[in-house]
Amino acid sequence: MKRTLFLSLLSTLLATTAAFPQETLPPITGYFEPGNTKPVWVAVSGLTGEAASTLQFDLYVQGFAFTNAESAQYLITGSNNGNLEARATDPHNKNTLVAKAYSGASLRRQVHAFADDFVQALGRKGIAQTKIAFKAESRPHSEVYIADFDGHNAQAVTKDGSMVAAPCWVPGHMALYYVSYKFNHTDIFYHDLSSGARRAFARFGGSNMSPAASPGGSQVAMILSKDGWTDLYVGSASGGEPKRLTRSAQDESSPCWSPDAKWICFAAKERERRSLCKVSPAGGALQPLGTSGMPSPTEPDWSPDGQWIAFTTQYRSGFQICVVPANGGTAVALVEGEDPSWAPNSRTLAFCRRRGGGNYVLSLLDVPTKQVKDVSRVSGISSQSQPSWAK
């Protein structure tokens, strides 16, 4: 009996998948024109309160905007009496993209799940059920927090009453690296979020800073001063002596990885000029990365699809979030802000913006359309910065 039910469920699943043949979907194109792409217009009806506002947030930060039913490219209708029931249609060819009911978890989660189903039906990667990690500061202390991508359900994962910096998700794992000042020293900790167990990963003499886990999680790039200068090193996640990749008394900061793990990109200062550089984790010559003359580039982050590098540029007046094609090309300054971290969809960025009193707020930016929204803030925390998007 059970088995029959399982088989019937399985065949339904297959039938459901077959009902939306791939040919009818728009082509998946990773390339877009940053900041200069029109939003996709949708009309939402039937949803109320938190369900409506959650869906609007989810879609807005992925390049959708809202209009009436007559001028919309897609129609979303639904109801949220208790559980969510929703349907997305394309009025031009009468195609149903999604028609589903959701149960369990919370209403917010049900809406996030629908948002993912909808964007996935359009051939994109959903991000509405992903997490971010960040530094939450109330001077003189800071702690590492994790939260839903929209800032809701935030929780502290450190409670050391000390200082932290630069949290970084390990791709594919429920784990973080971050810098802790717990022992009056800057050490890099590895923290398994499933068990709560943590260990010191890098605790060399001098400072241990800016950890960046490789795409497979087997290596970690970091800035160490153990040899007397702040330089870029790469080490095995299982420990041992890290390999030194730069040898300079100048700046090196904020390493990140290419998704194929062949390159580490970082902020450097070569011949008195700030630039972004990349270097093979096996060592070798530094290769400068063109950023179209954007002043003082720092904080690079490589998109998961390999196409883009986001970074922060510093003008006299302040900071801007920029993106540049990873293979070279024209860099585009998008919005005021710092420290971008790509979402798994390679189009949305989490970043931070300075507000009064030297405090930061976290925001999300849809790179193609330049649409920005602040995430929900944690009560009692004065500053939230250094986002790392779980990938």
Added chain:
Amino acid sequence: MKLNKFVGLLVIGLVLTIAASGCRKKPVNTTLLPGSRAGRVADDSMGGLKDGDRLDLGANAFGKTGEGIAFGAAGEHQGWLEDAQTLKTETVYFDFDSSAIRSSERPKVSAVADYLKANAAKAVRVEGNCDERGTEEYNRALGERRALAVREELVRLGIAPTRVDTISYGKDKPLDPGHNESAWRVNRRDDFIVLTAPGQ
């Protein structure tokens, strides 16, 4: 669905798609969502790190590589008493975005060297700091370079490198919380913390 694997939100095997054809008018299928899994707070009792632990991360012995002045193992001065007062007047200030010691600041470093020579059992921690202009991790590296610059000068003046620790707070510990040049000027600094072994 790789995305969901690590976030631990949606176990694909639990996604229950229920046939609706024939039962209901609307072709709606129901997706049951499992609860969200929370992250566990750091629990150092579970094989974690205790205060004073030394980590053997391989050979990082003093003087092994590099043109800079290498450090010994971390934790050499773990648990030593900290005194932020004695060398308070010797705080070294820096120019914007620079880790070079101004000639006007050199006598302070000499005074710190003299103090360490007169107190041979003591050590010092040089704490590098930055003003708020500049991104966070850039400033953390810059603060460390400021601390390293003073450490190099102390070593040049005859202090053993093992007696000089460094730390960088980046822009996280401003002396003056203001947002103007007079605040920035005092925030670009190295503070000196005298370290004394327990019982000394």
